[in-house]
Amino acid sequence: MSDSFSTTVLNLTTGTNESVTDLTRACEEFLTRIAPGRDGLLNVFVPHATAGIAILETGAGSDDDLLSALHHLLPADDRWQHRHGSPGHGRDHVLPALVPPHATLPVIAGRLELGTWQSVCLVDTNRDNPERQVRLSFLG
Incomplete structure (x- = not known):
């Protein structure tokens, strides 16, 4: 089976x-x-x-716990140098240093290999931009 690349964009x-x-x-x-049936990376x-x-x-509450932890680590106040948008928006620009903008996951026999309780999630603390894109790319 030859290697191939496929990609799509989700609009959320x-x-x-x-x-x-x-x-x-x-x-x-x-x-x-x-x-279908292929091994590779997503x-x-x-x-x-x-x-x-x-x-x-x-x-089970972990998603809310993550947002709470981010709120404590990155409070939405006036401490940030980056100051456009709503108050505290500068913290949103620091978020990708803690929650990276990407993840690469194994795919075995066409199925995403996640642990029992693991999910792939978009984390968005920016209240100023509700329209998001996520690119999914498969190499295999």
Whole structure:
């Protein structure tokens, strides 16, 4: 089987609140379409300076715990040098240093190899930009 590359872009609206959006189903649907039975790597990338990709448990409070931890580490106040947008927006530009804008995940036999409770998530603390893109790319 020769190596091949496939990619698509997800367009999402995250809203005007800080959010953790589960992308796992979209990743699985993408792999079902373009990589049935194949091994390779899935790269998930958000081309925004104020959002990141995290692998974590969702639905049991971990997503809220992550947002709470980020709020403590990166408070939305006037301490930031980057000062456009809503008050404290400069912290959103620091977020990708803590929650990187990408993740590369193994794909075995066309299936995303995540742990039992792991999900692929978009983390967005920027309330000024509710429209997001996420690029999914498969190499295999």
